[in-house]
Amino acid sequence: MKTPPLIFVIIFLCSFFSVAAIAADDTPQIDPALELINVLGCKGCHVISGKGGSLATDLTHIGSRLSAKQIEAQLTSGSAAQVKGFMPSYTSLPKADLQRISEYLYNLH
Ligand code: HEC
Structure with missing residues (x-):
């Protein structure tokens, strides 16, 4: 069997990767609360x-x-109430973000 010309192989590979890129765009959006948790370094x-x-x-x-x-109270008090704690206080976060994180964690179970 004759091998296909190189140009067809390249076109085939390019179309495969562009389809893969479009598919990757369709991945579900990350929960905004989890994104905050990731950005703030809770983990x-x-x-x-x-x-x-x-x-x-x-x-x-x-x-x-x-x-x-x-x-939510823990997030804004940090370790203030605990003697041996070292959790940072997130008082500078907008109230909506604090609530979003708290609701998310509360609903994890
Ligand atoms: C530098 C380490 C550190 C980071 C970063 C951190 N924490 Fe903490 N967190 C602690 C420690 C230590 C405690 C235990 C209580 C204490 O001693 O302050 C705690 C306690 C908590 C508690 C109460 C847990 C319990 O069992 O009562 C919650 C809720 C919490 N953190 C949420 C968060 C969230 C949400 C973030 C990110 C926005 C975060 N923490 C970031 C160290 C951290």
Whole structure:
């Protein structure tokens, strides 16, 4: 069998990769709350849904212990209330973002 000219091979490969790129665009959008959590570096210290550091408590099931309001309070008080804590305080975040993160964590279970 005669091998196809190189140009057809190149066209075939290009079309394959452009289809792959379009398919990648269709991946579901990441939850905005999870995006905040990633950007703020919570997982540097906490495990959330199986990923993250072990410096502090696993937050995956935090909703079974704390209400969304309590989680939000933790975010703005940081370690103020705890003697040996070192969690940063996120008081500079917009209220809407704090609520978004708290609701997200509360609903994880
Ligand atoms: C530098 C490490 C660090 C980072 C970053 C961090 N935390 Fe924490 N977090 C802690 C520690 C340590 C505690 C334990 C309480 C304490 O001692 O302050 C804690 C406690 C908590 C608690 C209460 C947990 C419980 O079991 O009562 C919540 C909720 C929480 N963090 C959420 C977050 C979120 C959301 C972020 C990101 C916006 C974040 N943390 C970022 C270290 C961190």
